[in-house]
Amino acid sequence: MNEKQQSLLLESAARFPPPKGVRLSYGTAGFRADASLLESTVFRVGILAALRSLKTGSVIGLMITASHNKVADNGIKVADPSGGMLTQDWEPFSDAIANAPDPHSLLQLITEFVKKEEIGFEGRQLAEVLLGRDTRPSGEALLEAAKQGITSIIGAIGTDMGVVTTPQLHWMVRARNRGLEASESCYFHQLSTSFRCLMDLKPEEISKNGNDATLVVDGADGVGGEKLEQFKKMLTGLCIEVRNRGDGILNEGVGADYVQKEKVAPRSFGSADAGLRCASLDGDADRLVYFSVLSKKNNNIELVDGDKILSLFALFIKEQLSILNEGEGKKGNDSYQARLGVVQTAYANGASTDYLNEMGLEVVLTPTGVKYLHEKAAEFDIGIYFEANGHGTILFSEAFLCWLETSHKTLLSTSEGSAKQKAASRLLAVSQLINQAVGDALSGLLLVEVILKYMGWSIHRWNELYHDLPSRQLKVKVVDRTAVLTANAETVAVQPIGIQEAINAEIAKYPRGRCFIRPSGTEDVIRVYAEATSQDAADALASSVAKLVDQYLGFGSS
Numbered sequence: 001m002n003e004k005q006q007s008l009l010l011e012s013a014a015r016f017p018p019p020k021g022v023r024l025s026y027g028t029a030g031f032r033a034d035a036s037l038l039e040s041t042v043f044r045v046g047i048l049a050a051l052r053s054l055k056t057g058s059v060i061g062l063m064i065t066a067s068h069n070k071v072a073d074n075g076i077k078v079a080d081p082s083g084g085m086l087t088q089d090w091e092p093f094s095d096a097i098a099n100a101p102d103p104h105s106l107l108q109l110i111t112e113f114v115k116k117e118e119i120g121f122e123g124r125q126l127a128e129v130l131l132g133r134d135t136r137p138s139g140e141a142l143l144e145a146a147k148q149g150i151t152s153i154i155g156a157i158g159t160d161m162g163v164v165t166t167p168q169l170h171w172m173v174r175a176r177n178r179g180l181e182a183s184e185s186c187y188f189h190q191l192s193t194s195f196r197c198l199m200d201l202k203p204e205e206i207s208k209n210g211n212d213a214t215l216v217v218d219g220a221d222g223v224g225g226e227k228l229e230q231f232k233k234m235l236t237g238l239c240i241e242v243r244n245r246g247d248g249i250l251n252e253g254v255g256a257d258y259v260q261k262e263k264v265a266p267r268s269f270g271s272a273d274a275g276l277r278c279a280s281l282d283g284d285a286d287r288l289v290y291f292s293v294l295s296k297k298n299n300n301i302e303l304v305d306g307d308k309i310l311s312l313f314a315l316f317i318k319e320q321l322s323i324l325n326e327g328e329g330k331k332g333n334d335s336y337q338a339r340l341g342v343v344q345t346a347y348a349n350g351a352s353t354d355y356l357n358e359m360g361l362e363v364v365l366t367p368t369g370v371k372y373l374h375e376k377a378a379e380f381d382i383g384i385y386f387e388a389n390g391h392g393t394i395l396f397s398e399a400f401l402c403w404l405e406t407s408h409k410t411l412l413s414t415s416e417g418s419a420k421q422k423a424a425s426r427l428l429a430v431s432q433l434i435n436q437a438v439g440d441a442l443s444g445l446l447l448v449e450v451i452l453k454y455m456g457w458s459i460h461r462w463n464e465l466y467h468d469l470p471s472r473q474l475k476v477k478v479v480d481r482t483a484v485l486t487a488n489a490e491t492v493a494v495q496p497i498g499i500q501e502a503i504n505a506e507i508a509k510y511p512r513g514r515c516f517i518r519p520s521g522t523e524d525v526i527r528v529y530a531e532a533t534s535q536d537a538a539d540a541l542a543s544s545v546a547k548l549v550d551q552y553l554g555f556g557s558s
């Protein structure tokens, strides 16, 4: 770095002093905190994004959002060239620069990192960062701070994509790096075209079914509701009513996180909606859950969570693959035994994992956080991942898509059964519809709708795939949540010493009992998850383990 660059960094960093006494960490999904604390972090992440763009020679994304958190919070996450999450190798650097106390220590960290990563500053190409933000009022000022961070690297530019959903921004980054146009209208066009294609390919005999009625969507009073309202006009064959489109307070009593965790209907939904097919998006529209309001008790719902979306997708994909492979074994020709895998976390309901295993699928568990699930899913030809809270997608490998395209062409030109050709067309359309960069509530919703139509299923029939084991999640405030270390995809607590044995002793008291603890990456708490054969048992197991956490780590423990 030359002197001009160094002084530009020092000068601009001086305008964004970090808040005193606050330590920030990249966490499960980027930095998140009260918006008033974030300007300097966002500015510094702007620098990181510009460096990442220089290093990779590709376009990088920055999304300003705090997803399902309260409206006063905000946050920032980085999208890598593939459109996926920032490589985990760069997280320690992001933590270090976010917490550097002054411009000089910041400059030193950057200088060392640039050297270590061999980021070339001489004769370099232009760096470009796409910026997006959700509807939070603090978004605009933070976007400006990010831009200033980006432009404090000479030659780097920030391109403002405006108010977008998180998955739209990730999609745009991926598109740009593949030489495609990255506008919102291209995104809507791709989704609506592939949706249309899948609708046209549904079996003819299934035109009348239980799900013809309107889909009612809770937009969480955030960006997703706004976008869906705009987008729904392009969707023929699907009637959508969007509620909570931004007239109420973001995420307050609304949204996928609220619906999934509280298991109640969001604001603006009530007994008048009983029996209807409803869906809920989170604040930045990367999570999706379905629900149906139960008729008798006002706010109670039948929840159809991420695990069930995953199961529906897996069922559909598996069926298309088996149509495609019918009879191929006998002929021994160029059939492709695609490896289909599903990825979950320890929060997946045990009944869903059993169901997927019974389907003969390979089920892999990873730690919480899309960055882990996505990475694992990418190892399969078709990898489907979902967190129970509704964040997930389906990834197709390049090799499989290449084979699929060729065999689709061959099937079109021969008289070989149209069933196979349709299955190939469906899989190709799914790969276009479902976001390949990150979990996307809007594209996920369209795929659910199309599969329900294909199966001729109502939401109730879908929910009957298996019955969830009763579960309970609790949060415990502790002195230092980093004192809990876990292993085996977070199912075992290895520290503090002795706590796992104590948890095991509690679990042993309940038939089919399962329970684990882990430190949250987005909130200052230890999360407790428990599952058992009855709700009372799940509640009792969760609360006894929460007590153990408090004994070992709570404020009276030391």
Ligand SMILES: CC(=O)N[C@H]1[C@@H](OP(=O)(O)O)O[C@H](CO)[C@@H](O)[C@@H]1O
Pocket: 028, 029, 067, 347, 368, 369, 370, 387, 389, 391, 519, 520, 521, 522, 523, 527
């Ligand atoms: C139990 C739970 O739902 N955890 C969520 C939550 O992470 P925590 O690290 O548990 O706070 O937010 C993450 C980001 O949205 C999401 O990936 C994850 O699934």
Ligand SMILES: [Mg+2]
Pocket: 067, 068, 282, 283, 284, 285, 286, 287
């Ligand atoms: Mg989200």
